[in-house]
Amino acid sequence: MTKLNICIDIDGTVTEAYDWIDVANEFFGKNLRKEDVVLYEIEKVIGVSREEYDDFYRVYGKLIHSKAPIRDGVIPALESIFKNHSIHFVTARSKDMTSVTYNWMSLYQVPYDSISLLGSHHKVKKAKELNCDIFIEDRYENAIELSKEGFTVILINCLYNQGELPENVIRLENWQQIYYFINQFEKQRSINSSYIFKSKNAFIASA
Incomplete structure (x- = not known):
């Protein structure tokens, strides 16, 4: 089994997208x-x-x-992922949202290894520091920026993030699909340590 570093945005990704x-x-x-x-x-x-x-x-x-309400399926998916992989939340929230962020995570008993409040949408540097294998996002521009640096990105589908996606970005509807994708990615990485996700069409066909 290969341990993955999973980076996850917060707003609109683990929280409901339209909570405001x-x-x-x-x-x-x-x-x-x-x-x-x-x-x-x-x-x-x-x-x-x-x-x-x-x-x-x-x-x-x-x-x-x-x-903010939590998205359906987040907790069972993250609890299962956390058993075998590292979970790092990387958010554009500013530092003054630290207490409310940690309190919300505690309220829903969200498992994680770290939380980074960047105060910026530019997440590539932090993803590199965390040796990210998969980044889960809801902002289209973030997904594209991360993909250009070679990261595999899951873009959770929202009305506001439509657009053409490169091969290393896959659009998924919910956390059940996300959990399945991570399992498939980990299996391929275990077989081939240099595996890079390139074929979302193959994943969709097998789902």
Whole structure:
């Protein structure tokens, strides 16, 4: 068995992707639905300036993160993965979200080896430091940036992350599929220590 280093984003990846809508609707007087969220940049979805959104996030960010629902299937998948592999959460959240992040992980008893709050969407450097084998993301631009550096990326499907994907990025719908993919990847890596995922079509055909 080959032990893998799994890097995982938090917001929209282990949390529900549209957890901010109700608070934003009330604050901005909107009536947004999840079907309206076709862009990653929340301020563009709401129709406000970046400065207005930043003001909103400064007031309500910690509340949103503390109340965020967890995605279906996350805990059983991560508990099984954690038995054999390392789990490292790598998030664009800033350092002032440290307490609320750790508290949320504790609330749901999420297993992990480390949490890195970068304050930036640029995750390549941290992925290299962690010797990442698979990176699980919900932001399209992050997936592309990581893929260009040779990382295997799972992009969990959301309305706001559509687009053409390179061969080393696979779009999956849920954590059951993610767990299956990691198992298949580990089996191939055990057979061939230099294995690099290149054929999402073959994976989809076997799923």
